[in-house]
Amino acid sequence: MTDAGLPLHLVTISDDGVNNYLQIRKEKRLVILINNGIHPGEPDGIDASMLLAAAIAKGKLKLPNGIVLAIIPVYNIGGCLNRSAHYRIDQNGPEAFGFRGNAQNLDLNRDFIKADAKEALSFAQIFHLTDPAILIDNHVSNGADYQHVMTLLTSQHNKLGGEMGKYLNEVMEPALYSSMKKKGYDLVPYVNFDHRDKVEKGWEAFWDAPRYSSGYAALWNTFAFVPETHMLKPYPQRVQSTYELMKSFIEFAGVEQQRILELRTLAKEKTNRQESFIIGWELDKTRPASITFKGYESGYKPSEVSGLPRLYYDRAKPYTLQVPFFNSYQSTAMVQKPRAYIIPQGWWRVIERLKVNNIAMQPIQRDTIINVDVYRIEEYKAASRPYEGHHPNQGVRLSTSSRAIQFRKGDWYIPMNQPANRFLIEVLEPAAEDSYFKWNFFDAILQQKEGYSDYHFEDVAAGYLQSDKDLQQKLEARRSQDTAFAQSAAPS
Numbered sequence: 001m002t003d004a005g006l007p008l009h010l011v012t013i014s015d016d017g018v019n020n021y022l023q024i025r026k027e028k029r030l031v032i033l034i035n036n037g038i039h040p041g042e043p044d045g046i047d048a049s050m051l052l053a054a055a056i057a058k059g060k061l062k063l064p065n066g067i068v069l070a071i072i073p074v075y076n077i078g079g080c081l082n083r084s085a086h087y088r089i090d091q092n093g094p095e096a097f098g099f100r101g102n103a104q105n106l107d108l109n110r111d112f113i114k115a116d117a118k119e120a121l122s123f124a125q126i127f128h129l130t131d132p133a134i135l136i137d138n139h140v141s142n143g144a145d146y147q148h149v150m151t152l153l154t155s156q157h158n159k160l161g162g163e164m165g166k167y168l169n170e171v172m173e174p175a176l177y178s179s180m181k182k183k184g185y186d187l188v189p190y191v192n193f194d195h196r197d198k199v200e201k202g203w204e205a206f207w208d209a210p211r212y213s214s215g216y217a218a219l220w221n222t223f224a225f226v227p228e229t230h231m232l233k234p235y236p237q238r239v240q241s242t243y244e245l246m247k248s249f250i251e252f253a254g255v256e257q258q259r260i261l262e263l264r265t266l267a268k269e270k271t272n273r274q275e276s277f278i279i280g281w282e283l284d285k286t287r288p289a290s291i292t293f294k295g296y297e298s299g300y301k302p303s304e305v306s307g308l309p310r311l312y313y314d315r316a317k318p319y320t321l322q323v324p325f326f327n328s329y330q331s332t333a334m335v336q337k338p339r340a341y342i343i344p345q346g347w348w349r350v351i352e353r354l355k356v357n358n359i360a361m362q363p364i365q366r367d368t369i370i371n372v373d374v375y376r377i378e379e380y381k382a383a384s385r386p387y388e389g390h391h392p393n394q395g396v397r398l399s400t401s402s403r404a405i406q407f408r409k410g411d412w413y414i415p416m417n418q419p420a421n422r423f424l425i426e427v428l429e430p431a432a433e434d435s436y437f438k439w440n441f442f443d444a445i446l447q448q449k450e451g452y453s454d455y456h457f458e459d460v461a462a463g464y465l466q467s468d469k470d471l472q473q474k475l476e477a478r479r480s481q482d483t484a485f486a487q488s489a490a491p492s
């Protein structure tokens with residue numbers, strides 16, 4: 001179901017018509033999940049996927065043995081129904097398209113962890129049903145002008161990590177680049193740069209936190225890609241390049257099927273056993289890659305509208321240049337995994353999200369006291385402006401202590417010995433980038449609930465001090481040292 005009240009569709013294509021995912025998994029086939037129209041103003045993938053499905057159905061294109069396509073034709077149905085020719089005013093076609101926000105005005109490509117939209121809850125179920133080796137989430141870019149029709153964002157390879165990250169960076173991406181080059185499309189990493197700067201200075205890889213499709217997929221050991229066609233290229237050309245890129249993925253997966261599946265199996269086993277997880281990253285500026293960028297000369301001239309300097313690109317002056325691409329990240333924070341997390345059942349919105357992600361968890365069988373490590377939120381700052389329906393908590397600082405806590409029958413015990421370990425760390429460690437704490441799921445704990453009437457408590461307090469001379473001395477000492485304290489009878 002989606003927030004628009006219409007169901008999501010999933011189109012499954014295999015060379016022998018098998019569409020049962022239990023069978024697909026048992027026979028170790030490789031699933032490529034293709035998502036379209038998450039931003040409905042960027043519909044290239046919708047049309048390219050229809051062309052792809054039609055070509056396969058008509059026998060014009062053969063799917064390699066063992067490759068299964070799982071296609072979501074349109075993800076943001078609500079946004080797609082809200083149509084105009086003007087939402088992406090820079091974009092070169094098509095004639096009309098949908099709107100970025102969904103039926104709740106959410107950007108669904110920020111919603112994969114917090115899952116405020118029904119789309120995200122449904123996507124998690126589709127994702128775990130299909131367990132894709134490769135995720136392709138088709139988009140159209142904004143930003144600079146350049147010659148490339150197709151740009152490609154991938155899961156950040158250090159964050160994907162291990163053998164899979166290495167394979168992505170050293171084998172898979174180069175193969176896709178070379179396959180596309182043969183078809184006349186020079187790929188370039190998603191052109192992610194500050195418009196006030198010169199694109200010739202290069203740019204940093206887009207940081208795909210778990211809230212994004214590719215960041216979410218990386219938590220599950222899936223190779224994820226976000227193709228971004230260039231908004232200023234004509235629509236038919238953009239659709240064609242999206243089509244060709246998806247074909248390149250299919251061809252590559254056909255050849256590399258065994259290796260990709262083995263890498264995933266090993267990565268999942270490693271995730272089960274892994275003891276520590278990185279939850280903080282920083283860009284390593286010292287090790288840029290060098291990429292071939294085909295741009296247009298740019299400069300500034302007086303604006304005819306404002307008289308102020310304005311940026312322009314001169315398409316009569318194309319150039320080809322090697323530019324630095326900063327795509328190395330290193331760890332800044334790490335956590336040891338606990339034996340398990342325990343979530344009291346009252347936090348059912350969190351449990352609901354864990355359930356759609358197929359987390360193995362057991363209800364505690366009887367009321368019991370367990371010695372556990374607890375986090376105390378020492379410091380945080382809620383964002384002052386809303387972001388995607390939240391005021392996310394930033395700058396989280398924690399302290400830990402051991403405490404005996406009373407749990408009740410039905411509270412949830414979540415063992416940390418499962419392929420979901422990394423996802424669980426990212427959502428349950430309060431300091432992790434896209435944790436449920438940051439996304440406000442636990443904000444109610446930040447407020448004191450019970451109060452008291454001080455006039456009535458005065459006599460109780462006086463009586464207690466009479467019986468505890470030690471405490472009385474401490475109170476006197478503090479009163480003589482701390483003027484502000486001495487002048488206030490209110491609790492501090």
Ligand SMILES: [Zn+2]
Nearest residue numbers: 039042139140
């Ligand atoms: Zn987009």
